[in-house]
Amino acid sequence: MTFAWPLLLLALLVVPAVVAYAVWQDRRRARYAVAFTNLDVLAGVVAERRSWLRWVPLALFALALAAAATALARPRADTWVPDENATVVLLVDTSGSMRAKDVEPTRLDAAASAIRAFLDRLPPQFRAGLVEFSSVSEVLAEPTSDRQAVRDAVGYLSPDAGTAIGDGLDVATRLITSTLSRDGVRANADGKLPAAIVLLSDGSQNRGVLTPIEAAQKSRSAGIRVYTVALGTPKGVVRFGFGAYGETIAVPPDPPTMRAIARTTGGKSFTAKSAERLEAVYKQLGSSIGRRRETRDIGSWFLGAAALLVVAALAAGRALGPRLGV
DSSP states (O other), X not given: OEESSGGGGGGGGHHHHHHHHHHHHHHHHHTTGGGOOOHHHHHHHHHHHHOGGGGHHHHHHHHHHHHHHHHHTOEEEEEEEEOTTOEXXXXXXXXXXXXXXXXXXXXXXXXXHHHHHHHXXXXXXXXXXXXXXXXXXXXXXXXXXOHHHHHHHHTTOOOOSOOOHHHHHHHHHHHHHHHHHHTTOOOOTTSOOSEEEEEEESSOOOSOSSOHHHHHHHHHHHTOEEEXXXXXXXXXXXXXXXXXXXXXXXXXXXXXXXXXXHXXXXXXXXXXXXXXXHHHHHHHHHHHTTEEEEEEEOHHHHHHHHHHHHHHHHHHHHHHSOSSOO
């Protein structure tokens, strides 16, 4: 937290001054307790004065003064706010290894379910698009606020051939930049576009022209963060062919490459070894992507707190104050 007028924090000195005055007044009144001739009444008053509860109203009032004095200094805080022009492209690996059943029912089925959960959490004003990649890449849904259109496109995801992560990431990056450029959306003050790519892949690159890091560098230059999800377990396998002509191939995920992509672009990386974990990751991303940090004046928060504390102090004073006319 920072302050626009930090020198006004000197107003906080009022708080200890008021507390000191109240304590002095309390001790001053205590000197006149000998005026009571009824010892039973005197004992009751002294016991009441010694109770710590009698200081609650003063404590609340002191906190109210502190909050009001802090408000004078115009406190500011960095908060996360939704970006009204945010665009998210879901980039999904549809290579043949997505047939693996180590993530039930299959990796691709789990991914499709998680994407739907992501769309449910994504703020309605955001636009979402869908790109699939295997040996080649294809845009299944251009960025749109029509959630049903993207949901329908998810139904076209199907396992295909190899894995060209770099080329797929490049297609997603160019899709975002062309869409935002057409709509006149510019980068923020930090050079970042109000956009992100969520990349899900279950294996290592074995096709394509661009390497994953080369594509990630292009995304970074465009001001786009990439959030990555490595799907699957080290024991994942797929079987091709039938009978004696069949072949079982190990298809472990590649978390190091996913982490490298996210680190290069300023995004975050996740791993998912089950359908439940994958859905949880996508739900988390749907709630957090498309937000930016903004410095806001929060002086009104402190003024509101001060008002509530004053009311609480008055209420406590009525409830805990002395019941004798002394």
